[in-house]
Amino acid sequence: MSAFDLDAFVGRSRALVESAPPATRRETRAWLVDPLLETLGWDVRADSCLHETTVDGTRLEYVTAVGGVPALLVAVEPYGESLDRDRAVSLLETMAWTGIDRAIYTDGRDYLLLAGTTDADRLACRLSALPDHESALAHYTRETVGQRLERHARPFVARQLAVARDDLVASIVDELTAVTDRGDAYRAEFDSAADRFVERLVAAFSDDGQRPVAGELETADADVSFEFSESSSTSDEDDATRESTSTAESRSERPSTSGTDSAPTDETNAIDEHETDANADAADERKRQQNPTDGDTVRASDSRPERSDDDAGESEYVVRFFNERGSIGAIGHSRSDRALVAAAEYLFERGLSGLSVPWSPDDDTRAVLHESPTHPDGTPMTAPKQLPNGLYLETGGDVEQRAARVEALAARAGFRAMLTGDWE
Numbered sequence: 001m002s003a004f005d006l007d008a009f010v011g012r013s014r015a016l017v018e019s020a021p022p023a024t025r026r027e028t029r030a031w032l033v034d035p036l037l038e039t040l041g042w043d044v045r046a047d048s049c050l051h052e053t054t055v056d057g058t059r060l061e062y063v064t065a066v067g068g069v070p071a072l073l074v075a076v077e078p079y080g081e082s083l084d085r086d087r088a089v090s091l092l093e094t095m096a097w098t099g100i101d102r103a104i105y106t107d108g109r110d111y112l113l114l115a116g117t118t119d120a121d122r123l124a125c126r127l128s129a130l131p132d133h134e135s136a137l138a139h140y141t142r143e144t145v146g147q148r149l150e151r152h153a154r155p156f157v158a159r160q161l162a163v164a165r166d167d168l169v170a171s172i173v174d175e176l177t178a179v180t181d182r183g184d185a186y187r188a189e190f191d192s193a194a195d196r197f198v199e200r201l202v203a204a205f206s207d208d209g210q211r212p213v214a215g216e217l218e219t220a221d222a223d224v225s226f227e228f229s230e231s232s233s234t235s236d237e238d239d240a241t242r243e244s245t246s247t248a249e250s251r252s253e254r255p256s257t258s259g260t261d262s263a264p265t266d267e268t269n270a271i272d273e274h275e276t277d278a279n280a281d282a283a284d285e286r287k288r289q290q291n292p293t294d295g296d297t298v299r300a301s302d303s304r305p306e307r308s309d310d311d312a313g314e315s316e317y318v319v320r321f322f323n324e325r326g327s328i329g330a331i332g333h334s335r336s337d338r339a340l341v342a343a344a345e346y347l348f349e350r351g352l353s354g355l356s357v358p359w360s361p362d363d364d365t366r367a368v369l370h371e372s373p374t375h376p377d378g379t380p381m382t383a384p385k386q387l388p389n390g391l392y393l394e395t396g397g398d399v400e401q402r403a404a405r406v407e408a409l410a411a412r413a414g415f416r417a418m419l420t421g422d423w424e
Contacts, residue, residue: 005039006039006130006131006134006137007131008039009035009036009039009130010127010128010130010131012035013031013032013035013036013108013127014127014128016031016032017032017079017108017109017127021079021080022078022079022108023078023079024078025061025076025077025078027079028076028077028078028079028107028108029061029076031108032079032106032108032127033061033062033074033076033106033108036106037062037064037074040137040140040141040142041141041142041143042064042072042142044062044064048064048065048066048068049062049063049064049065050062050063050064050065050163053163054166055073055094055098055162055163055165056093056094056097056098056162056165056326056327057090057094057325057326057327058075058087058090058091058093058094059075059087060073060074060075060094061074061075061076062074062076063100063163064142066142066145066146066149067146067149068160069149069156069159069160070098070100070159070160070162070163071100071102071142071145071146071149072100072102072103072104072140072145073091073094073095073100073102073103073104074103074104074105074106075087075091075103075104075105075106076105076106076107076108077105077106077107078107079107079108079109080107080108080109081107082107082110083105083106083107083110083112087105088105088112091103091105091114092114092120093327095114095116095117095120096117097162097202097327098158098159098162098163098202099117099155099158099159099162099206100117100159100162100163101115101116101117101120102114102115102139102140102145103115103120104140108127109126109127110124110125110126110127111124111125111126111127111130112124113133113136113137113140115139123136154205154206155205155206157205158202158203158204158205158206161198161201161202161205162202165195165198165199165202168194168198169191169194169195169198172190172194172197172198173187173190173191173194176190176194177190188324191324192324192416195322196416196418199418203420315334315335315336315421315422316332316334316421316422317332317333317334317335317336317339317399317419317421317422317423318330318331318332318339318419318420318421319331319332319339319342319343319406319410319417319418319419320417320418320420321346321347321410321415321416321417321418322415322416322417322418323414323415323416328350328415329346329350331343331346332421336399336402336403336422336423337383337385337395337396337402339402339406340393340395340402340405340406341385341387341393341395343406343409343410343417344369344387344393344409345387345388347409347410347412347413347415348387348388348389350413350415351413351414352409352412352413355369355391355412357369357370357371357391358370358371358375358376361404361405361408361409361411361412362408365377366394367381367394368393368394368405368408368409369391369392369393369394370391370392370394371390371391371392372392373386373392375394381394381396382394382395382396382397383395383396399422399423403419403423406419407419
């Protein structure tokens with residue numbers, strides 16, 4: 001991609017939005033996003049380019065591919081609307097789960113470029129500033145991405161399975177229903193089992209046999225706020241005179257584990273990290289995270305905790321929760337006992353109720369939850385932890401026992417838990 005091509009795209013786009021800016025998402029795609037992707041060498045009309053699809057619960061306007069391997073995710077908002085932080089985080093989570101390490105999120109005026117998976121680099125800028133970041137955009141061209149996908153690898157299978165997940169699950173459920181007597185009565189169970197099967201298949205074909213899940217990304221990046229400069233005018237000319245870059249604050253503390261080369265690299269200095277009156281609440285939240293009252297647990301809204309003296313090595317215990325529609329969140333910790341506590345707190349916050357204590361998932365004589373730090377026979381729990389609701393949780397035992405408690409609590413709350421990292 002030459003600088004001339006990018007300059008020409010920006011020039012045409014600025015002239016268009018100054019005369020008649022797009023009024024809908026459809027117009028934004030047709031007038032601004034399609035031309036950008038074509039400038040980058042992508043054929044948005046090819047059969048290999050999916051439109052208006054959902055991957056891992058994230059709505060996407062484009063999923064482009066090279067040789068059948070999904071290569072670039074693109075999310076679009078109507079022109080001039082600020083980019084949504086939740087959707088940006090969801091996009092990052094989808095990159096982590098699928099292994100697709102290039103994504104663009106834009107409303108035609110603001111552009112957020114994401115590269116990498118578990119610890120994605122970010123570059124945010126305005127339309128008028130795109131030529132200043134030509135070297136970063138070069139990593140999003142079909143030519144560059146295609147070179148990285150030339151040699152077949154197992155993670156590419158994971159990408160394909162992840163993107164086709166909904167269709168695969170539906171197909172499996174249809175087959176199971178067709179060959180089973182009164183199969184429709186069991187469709188919900190078939191759907192749950194098929195979804196788990198495809199999900200674990202994706203993990204099996206990922207880089208290291210265990211896909212960095214969205215929960216890891218939530219743990220690292222949920223405190224990342226994507227805030228873009230507000231403009232009193234829809235004119236990109238006015239935007240350029242005020243500020244060419246948007247604000248995207250990144251305070252991720254997790255080192256990259258994806259093993260994937262990422263860009264923009266040195267271009268990330270274009271990302272401003274400052275606070276304004278508009279994000280005072282975010283600043284307060286950062287102060288709270290920097291001085292936590294309880295650094296033992298880390299959940300979707302917490303920053304990475306400091307490891308305690310008794311942490312064994314560089315362990316990671318991640319739990320991702322699902323309902324019938326897909327992933328709803330995750331927790332993680334460097335210790336399995338603290339991950340169990342975080343999972344219990346997460347579930348109680350999201351509707352787990354109606355438990356009769358002392359409670360144990362398998363009618364064991366030893367309690368998992370009780371109103372006192374004892375078992376029904378009066379013997380003390382091995383390692384009780386009092387939860388915010390006043391109940392005591394037994395955190396003693398080995399990793400396998402704690403994993404079983406997490407899964408049992410999730411099932412009791414009506415969710416499904418997927419355990420990754422060092423649980424096994």
